[in-house]
Every structure is written in C-alpha cells, then in structure tokens.
Amino acid sequence: MKTFMFLALPLLLLLVSCSNETSDESAIIDIKNRSLVNSAANIPSQCYTKTEDENGKVYNPCFNCHISSVEPNFIDDVNLQEEYAFKEYARKNHWTNLFKDRTKDVLKISDEEILEYIRESNYFGSKNEFLLAEKLKNLPDEWDIDGDSKWDGYIPDCYYNFDNEGFDRGESGEYTGWRAFGYYPFLGTFWPTNGSTDDVLIRLPIDFRIDVNGVFDLEVYKINLLIVETLIKQKSIKTFEIDEMKYGVDLDKDGNFSIANQITFDYDPRNGIDMYYVGMANKKEHKIAAGLYPKGTEFLHAVYYIDIDDNNSIKMASRMKELRYAKKVSWATYTNHKTLWLDELKEADVFPDRLEVFIGDAERGISNKRGWRYQGFIEDEHGELRPQSYEENLLCIGCHANIGAIADSTFVYQRKFEHDTFQNGWYHWSQKDLQGTKEPTTPDGRNEYSLYLKENGAGDEFRENDEVIEKFFNEDGSLKDIELQKLNQDITHLIFPTQQRALNLNKAYKIIVNEQSFVYGRDATIRPVKNVHKKLDFEQSTKIDNPIEYSNSKI
Numbered sequence: 001m002k003t004f005m006f007l008a009l010p011l012l013l014l015l016v017s018c019s020n021e022t023s024d025e026s027a028i029i030d031i032k033n034r035s036l037v038n039s040a041a042n043i044p045s046q047c048y049t050k051t052e053d054e055n056g057k058v059y060n061p062c063f064n065c066h067i068s069s070v071e072p073n074f075i076d077d078v079n080l081q082e083e084y085a086f087k088e089y090a091r092k093n094h095w096t097n098l099f100k101d102r103t104k105d106v107l108k109i110s111d112e113e114i115l116e117y118i119r120e121s122n123y124f125g126s127k128n129e130f131l132l133a134e135k136l137k138n139l140p141d142e143w144d145i146d147g148d149s150k151w152d153g154y155i156p157d158c159y160y161n162f163d164n165e166g167f168d169r170g171e172s173g174e175y176t177g178w179r180a181f182g183y184y185p186f187l188g189t190f191w192p193t194n195g196s197t198d199d200v201l202i203r204l205p206i207d208f209r210i211d212v213n214g215v216f217d218l219e220v221y222k223i224n225l226l227i228v229e230t231l232i233k234q235k236s237i238k239t240f241e242i243d244e245m246k247y248g249v250d251l252d253k254d255g256n257f258s259i260a261n262q263i264t265f266d267y268d269p270r271n272g273i274d275m276y277y278v279g280m281a282n283k284k285e286h287k288i289a290a291g292l293y294p295k296g297t298e299f300l301h302a303v304y305y306i307d308i309d310d311n312n313s314i315k316m317a318s319r320m321k322e323l324r325y326a327k328k329v330s331w332a333t334y335t336n337h338k339t340l341w342l343d344e345l346k347e348a349d350v351f352p353d354r355l356e357v358f359i360g361d362a363e364r365g366i367s368n369k370r371g372w373r374y375q376g377f378i379e380d381e382h383g384e385l386r387p388q389s390y391e392e393n394l395l396c397i398g399c400h401a402n403i404g405a406i407a408d409s410t411f412v413y414q415r416k417f418e419h420d421t422f423q424n425g426w427y428h429w430s431q432k433d434l435q436g437t438k439e440p441t442t443p444d445g446r447n448e449y450s451l452y453l454k455e456n457g458a459g460d461e462f463r464e465n466d467e468v469i470e471k472f473f474n475e476d477g478s479l480k481d482i483e484l485q486k487l488n489q490d491i492t493h494l495i496f497p498t499q500q501r502a503l504n505l506n507k508a509y510k511i512i513v514n515e516q517s518f519v520y521g522r523d524a525t526i527r528p529v530k531n532v533h534k535k536l537d538f539e540q541s542t543k544i545d546n547p548i549e550y551s552n553s554k555i
Contacts, residue, residue: 028381028516029380029386029389029392029518030142030389031142031143031145031362031386031387031388031389031390032142032145032362034361034390036391037094037391037520038094038095038391038519038520039089039355040086040087040090040355041094041392041395041398041519042358042394042395042397042398042401043086043090043398044395044398044399045093045095045098045521045523045532046061046188046189046461046462047084047086048084048093048095048532048533048534048536049461049531049532049533050463050531050532051542051543051544052542052543053457057457057477058542058543058544058545059455059456059457059458059463060081060455060544060547060548061188061456061458061463062080062081062542062544063078063081063547063548064187064188064405064461065399065403065405066081066403066404066405067404067405067548067549067550068404068549068550069405069406070234070291070407071291071334072290072291072337072338072408073291073337073404073406073408074338075341075402075403076404077402077403077404078404078547078548078549079547081542081544081547081548082541082542082544082545082547083539083541083542084536084540084541087352087353087354087355088353088538089353089355091535091536091537091538091540092534092535092536093532093533093534093535094520095520095521096520096521097512097517097520097521097522097523097525098462098521098523098525098528098529098532099528099532099534100525100528101528102508102511102525102527103526103527105507105511106504106507106508106526109507109510109511111503114503114506114507115307115308117305117319117383117506117510118304118305118306118307118317118318118319118506119307119317119318120318120319120383121318121320122319122320122379122384122385123302123320123323123385128171130157131384132156132323132377132384132385133155133156133157136155136156137151137155139151143363143386143387144363145361145362145363145364146361146363151363152363152364153363153365153375153387154325154327154365154375156323157178158176158178158201158300159171159176160428160430162180162427162430165179165423165426166179166423166426166427166428166431167179167218167426168180168201175209175216175218176203177203177204177206177209178201178202178203178300179202179203179225179426180199180200180201180426180427180428180429181200181201181202181413181416181417181425181426181427182417182421182423182425182426182427182429182432182434183412183413183415183416183417184415184417184437184448184491185198185415185434185491185495186411186412186415187449187452188452188456188459188460188461189460189461191459191460191494191495192314192495192496192497193459193460193467193494193495193496193497193501194459194460194465194505195306195505195508195523195524196303196304196305196306196321196509196524197304197305197306197314197315197316197429198301198302198303198304198316199301199302199316199428200299200300200301200412201300201301202225202297202298202299202413203297203298203299203300204221204224204225204228204294204296204297204298205294205295205296205297207280207284207286207296208220208221208225208277208279208281208286208294209221209224209279210279210280211280212279212280212282212283214280217279219242220278220279220280221279222240223239223242223247223263223279224277224278224279226239226263227251227263227275227277227278228293228294228297228413229263229413229416230263230264230275231265231267231289231290231291231292231293232291232292232293232407232408232410232413232414233265233413233414234265234267234290234291236262236264236265237262237263237265237418237419238261238262238418238419238420239260239261239262239263239419240261240419241259241260241261242259242261243259244258244259244260245257245258247278247282248282249276249278249282251278252264253266265290267289267290269289274288275288275290276288277294281294287331289333289334291407291408292331292332292408293328293408293410293413294328295328295329295330295331296327296328296329297327297328298325298326298327298328299325299326299327299410299412300323300324300325301323301324301326301412302320302322302323302324303321303322303323304316304317304318304319304320304321305317305319305321305506305509306497306502306503306505306506308499308502308503312499313435313492313496314496314497315429315433316429316430320379320385321378321379321509322376322377322379322388323376323377324374324375324376324377324396325365325374325375325376326365326372326373326374326396326400326409327365327372327373328372328408329367330371331371332370332371337370340369340370341402344356344402358394358397360373360375360390361390362375362387362388362390362392362393363375363387366390366393366396366397368397368400368401368409369401370401370408370409371409372400372409374393374396374397374400375387375388375393376388376392376396378392378518379513380516381513381514381516383513388518389519391519392518395522399411415440433492434492434495434496435492436492437490437491437492438488438489438490439487439488439489439491440491442550443550444550447487447488449487449491449494449495450479450484450487450488451548453468453472453473453479453484453494454479455548457469457473457477459472462523462525462531462532463531464525464529464530464531467497467498467501468494471483471494472484472487472494504526505524505526506524508524508525508526509522512524
C-alpha cells in the first residue's frame with residue numbers, strides 16, 4: 001500500500017473545477033482533455049487497502065514502498081506505514097473499477113479468444129514495422145497536444161532484438177543503446193500472479209557510449225553502465241577484467257592503474273574522494289554522485305499480458321498493455337532533493353488540504369520535480385497503443401516522486417542481478433525467464449518475499465489473491481514452511497500464477513480496455529474487492545504499531 005501526503009492537480013485547472021465522475025466509461029478518450037475525473041490520480045489504488053481484517057488482525061502491506069530511504073532520497077517515510085495520510089479530497093476512493101463485478105463478462109471470453117488476442121503484437125506490424133512509432137511520426141490531430149504537427153515526446157525505437165549481452169540490435173545489427181537486464185520483481189503489483197508481466201531497459205546518453213575521440217566503444221558503454229549500477233546501489237560490484245590504464249581511471253580504487261575486477265564504491269567528495277566515468281563522459285566531466293543517474297538516462301518499461309508456454313508455465317505475451325518511458329532531463333543535487341522534500345513538508349503543514357501541482361502533458365510527459373519526466377502509452381479500444389492522457393500519466397508520478405523505496409525516482413536498477421549470474425545480469429526475459437531464481441534478501445538480510453507474505457498475510461497489496469493465500473497459508477494464517485522453502489529456492493513458486501488464473505486476469509483487463517475506463521482503475525480484478533476502503537476518516541490510523549525498518553538500508 002502506498003500512502004502519499006501530496007496529490008496532483010494540473011496547473012491549468014487551479015481556477016477551474018474538475019469534471020465529475022461519469023458512468024459513461026465506454027467513451028473514446030480525448031487525450032487533449034486536461035479535466036480530471038480523479039484529482040488524486042497520482043495515488044495508486046493499493047493505498048486504500050484495509051490493513052485490518054474482520055477479526056481485528058492487522059497486516060502491513062505498506063512497507064514495500066514506505067521504508068527507510070537512502071540519501072539522496074531524504075523522504076524516509078516509514079511513518080506512513082502507520083496512517084492513511086491523505087488530504088480531504090483523496091479520502092474518498094475514486095478507483096471505482098475495484099468494486100465492479102466482472103465475473104459474467106470474463107466468462108463470455110473464451111480461453112482461445114484471449115490467447116489469440118494477447119499473442120498478436122501491437123508494437124510490431126506484420127512487416128516488423130514499429131506501429132506506434134509510425135503513427136507518432138505521422139501525427140494524428142487528436143494526438144497533437146500543442147498543435148505543431150509533430151510529436152515532442154518519446155518515439156519508440158527499441159527493436160526488442162537482444163544479443164548475448166542484453167544489447168538491443170537494429171535490423172542491420174546496429175546498437176540502439178537500449179540494454180535489458182534481469183532483476184528481482186518489486187513486491188506485489190508486478191508479480192505475474194497479480195496480472196502482468198513486464199521488462200525494463202536502460203539507455204545512457206551518447207557521451208557514455210563513445211570514447212574520448214567520439215567513436216562508439218562497446219566496452220566504454222559497458223563500464224559506464226556498471227559505474228552507474230555501483231552508484232545507484234551504493235556498493236562495490238564485481239565486473240569483467242578492465243584495463244584501467246586504457247581509460248586513466250582507477251576503477252577498483254587500489255591506487256594503481258592495473259587490471260580491475262570490480263568497480264569499487266568509494267564516494268566522499270567533501271574529503272576529496274570522487275568517482276569517475278570513462279570515455280567521453282569523463283572528458284566532458286558529466287556530473288556524478290552516489291545514488292543519482294547521469295542526466296539523459298532513459299528507462300523503457302513495457303507491461304504485457306500473460307501468455308502460456310509449451311510447458312503450461314507462463315511467459316510474456318506479445319501484446320503490450322502499456323509502454324512506459326522515463327528520462328532524466330535535468331540534474332538535481334543533494335541539496336535540491338533535500339530542499340524539495342522540506343518544502344513539501346512545509347506545504348503540507350501550512351496548506352494541509354491543498355493539492356500538489358505536477359507540470360506536464362500527454363505529449364512531453366509529466367515532471368516529478370526531481371529531474372525526471374514520465375510518459376506512457378496504453379491500449380485504445382481496438383488494442384492499439386495510444387498516448388496516455390495527462391490524468392492517465394499521473395498514475396506514474398505517485399510512485400516515482402516522493403516515497404522512501406526509490407533511488408533517484410526509480411525502483412528497479414537497484415534490484416538488478418549482478419556478475420556471475422546468467423550473462424552477468426544483462427539479458428531480457430525472452431532469453432531466460434525467472435525460473436530457478438533464488439529469493440532476494442532485504443538490506444538487513446531477511447528473505448524479502450517471505451517477509452512480505454508474513455507481514456501482508458497475502459501475495460498482493462489488496463490481499464485478494466486467493467491462489468497465493470491457499471498455497472502459502474494455513475487456516476490459522478500461519479505460513480507453510482514447506483512452501484517457503486520452495487520459494488527460497490525458486491521465486492516463481494510464488495510469483496507465477498496457474499494457467500487458468502493467468503487467462504482470467506487477461507480477460508478482466510481486456511474488459512477495462514474495451515471500456516477505456518483506466519481513469520477509474522486499471523487493476524485486473526474479477527470480483528469486487530473486499531479489502532479496500534471506499535472512504536477514509538480524517539487522520540485514520542492503519543493500526544500498524546510495529547513498522548518495518550531495515551537496519552542497513554543500502555542494497
């Protein structure tokens with residue numbers, strides 16, 4: 001559960017009332033429309049989860065997001081595990097799709113029908129062309145936000161054609177700059193058992209991919225990606241052998257230019273201890289700091305339906321539910337980050353019910369005030385990808401702005417697999433899936449997924465996933481040791497759904513696509529949820545009196 005103190009309202013609407021919630025959920029979406037159905041659209045639906053069951057037992061689904069932070073994330077919002085810190089408007093739950101019964105509609109869709117649908121790509125056409133990119137280059141009037149006849153946001157350019165080091169390659173073998181990596185899926189929402197599969201790619205700006213002479217150099221790029229990983233994780237990491245003399249940088253911090261087998265994390269600029277990139281990024285002296293990505297860093301996050309493989313296990317479908325994009329467009333220092341958080345605290349104290357403003361639009365994305373812009377594409381009523389509206393994009397900001405779990409506004413790079421794993425962690429899920437992956441541990445050494453099950457009493461934030469509950473919990477609510485042992489050795493024992501559950505979740509989401517009712521929620525629920533508040537009281541407590549904290553919060 002993600003409880004936030006700050007809500008979103010677009011700047012242009014400060015003097016205008018928001019539109020009322022409507023029952024006409026089948027209308028075609030006007031992405032130019034800046035009127036909001038839900039002025040609290042940046043608060044995810046999971047934030048309204050009930051932490052107390054009908055017998056008075058208290059659960060903690062909140063700690064996955066609201067946890068001890070690592071500077072330069074100064075938020076450290078452990079206290080939000082203890083209260084629903086919502087402003088007045090947000091105390092009403094506007095995610096009304098949660099309370100719809102889709103049982104009959106799901107039954108109307110056959111397994112064969114949904115499989116045929118999800119196995120058709122909406123990213124590539126029959127000639128392997130980029131469907132969405134072609135539309136954006138020949139911009140429809142209804143997508144032209146500023147009327148200049150061109151798309152000013154991200155235009156898809158990833159071929160999803162990965163080599164044995166995770167690099168995306170074009171039709172002629174050229175590098176696009178995108179690189180896939182394996183990672184431990186974040187708790188709850190993005191476990192396939194809760195409705196979706198996904199992948200994440202990273203791309204650094206051109207200066208990080210070329211040598212000091214301006215020539216593309218694959219080793220330079222690989223080293224810089226590792227340096228960024230070290231900075232974000234704030235720990236030393238092993239690497240392939242690197243000749244430091246070639247780059248003039250002491251990467252392992254042993255005082256010599258020799259052969260390095262690790263990137264050593266040692267950063268204390270106040271005492272003259274710095275870290276450096278290699279190649280052109282070093283020559284141009286790009287800003288570098290622990291816990292921060294370089295300016296120009298991009299992430300591409302695709303969310304897919306769940307397909308079934310030949311062994312009746314699950315895999316990523318060809319059809320995307322969403323294509324999400326983020327770019328760091330400006331540099332924010334440690335002081336900037338701390339000042340922003342203090343300003344937000346002051347704003348909340350002086351104007352406790354005033355909604356926060358996030359600047360942006362559907363075309364250029366929305367700023368999270370911390371140097372990043374987020375935008376996304378989602379299925380239209382025909383299943384083709386279209387730009388998300390301003391309101392639909394706001395959902396991204398809630399998780400990527402002001403919570404304790406993020407590192408420079410992101411969740412996943414700090415969860416990347418490291419050296420000595422398959423392809424040293426650089427691969428796409430189409431090359432190897434998660435089967436056989438051992439359970440990750442928390443920063444203080446506890447089994448992370450097991451801890452989530454224990455504290456949450458379920459395998460999803462809504463605590464509604466009956467399949468996980470039946471598999472892992474005894475009737476008295478205690479965990480089954482034998483199942484935890486299996487989870488410890490293979491996380492898919494928990495996070496992969498059965499074939500039928502996967503198909504039913506696909507169908508439930510397809511119904512939302514048909515309605516185009518994303519502003520009322522995009523969670524693939526079949527029955528009305530029980531464990532979610534429709535309305536919260538002023539300063540309502542979660543009754544969690546023993547918040548989860550990590551004794552050592554560096555991953």
